Amino acid sequence: MAKNMLIAGNWKMNGTHADLAGLGAFAGLADRARDGVSVALAVPHTLVFSAAQLSADTSLSIGGEDCHHKESGAHTGCVSAAMLRDAGASFTILGHSERRADQGESDADVHAKAEAALAAGLDIIICVGETESERDAGTAQSVVGTQLAGSVPDCDTARLTIAYEPVWAIGTGRTPTPDDVAAMHDHIRAALVSRFGEAGESVLILYGGSVKAANAEELLHVSNVGGALVGGASLTVADFAPIVEAA
Numbered sequence: 001m002a003k004n005m006l007i008a009g010n011w012k013m014n015g016t017h018a019d020l021a022g023l024g025a026f027a028g029l030a031d032r033a034r035d036g037v038s039v040a041l042a043v044p045h046t047l048v049f050s051a052a053q054l055s056a057d058t059s060l061s062i063g064g065e066d067c068h069h070k071e072s073g074a075h076t077g078c079v080s081a082a083m084l085r086d087a088g089a090s091f092t093i094l095g096h097s098e099r100r101a102d103q104g105e106s107d108a109d110v111h112a113k114a115e116a117a118l119a120a121g122l123d124i125i126i127c128v129g130e131t132e133s134e135r136d137a138g139t140a141q142s143v144v145g146t147q148l149a150g151s152v153p154d155c156d157t158a159r160l161t162i163a164y165e166p167v168w169a170i171g172t173g174r175t176p177t178p179d180d181v182a183a184m185h186d187h188i189r190a191a192l193v194s195r196f197g198e199a200g201e202s203v204l205i206l207y208g209g210s211v212k213a214a215n216a217e218e219l220l221h222v223s224n225v226g227g228a229l230v231g232g233a234s235l236t237v238a239d240f241a242p243i244v245e246a247a
């Protein structure tokens with residue numbers, strides 16, 4: 001039986017309302033995807049409301065790329081999970097390596113954000129991944145294990161997705177070998193099962209980092225890969241469609 005998969009795009013700090021003219025084509029991809037394949041787009045906060053409105057009544061899920069851990073208050077420039085939900089988001093990405101690096105987010109920060117997101121009714125995609133020097137030092141699995149243990153809250157696992165994104169593969173055109181992806185995804189699966197028991201078996205573990213039409217098929221068929229988190233190739237439907245179709 002074909003496995004259940006999620007193909008999620010992450011627009012990062014890209015996109016204006018003009019780009020939402022193409023959202024119908026993304027929604028069409030979601031509607032035509034094979035049974036068991038879900039399609040989602042995480043967009044900048046400024047686009048969540050319009051994107052959610054435009055994709056209402058389609059199978060495309062719209063989410064945020066981060067949220068604050070508090071519900072409201074004196075946090076200038078921040079957006080809460082409740083606000084994302086209010087704008088129409090159904091999920092949010094948390095702990096992306098760009099935020100861990102640029103905003104100094106710790107595992108504890110990601111954990112607090114995840115609890116806030118779940119409390120607000122958002123599903124969560126928690127990102128983990130090692131840097132190139134950590135991989136070279138042979139510590140990739142222990143780094144990812146620590147990130148998982150510290151970032152993932154106790155929760156209903158049906159609302160949890162993990163994205164393994166090796167930092168050195170993001171936006172670089174470089175990807176780990178299928179064997180390396182399998183080893184890490186098997187490691188993450190074991191950690192989830194040891195934490196959540198049988199429920200940990202069905203958590204989707206996405207691979208992210210330079211996923212594109214040319215490598216999607218190979219990466220999506222690796223052991224314990226439950227989909228992809230796609231950056232650059234999610235910005236246009238022409239690049240994104242072949243990835244959804246490979247799932």
Ligand SMILES: O=C(CO)COP(=O)(O)O
Binds near residue numbers: 165233
């Ligand atoms: O960071 C990513 C998705 O969250 C991956 O980005 P790229 O697909 O552009 O490498």
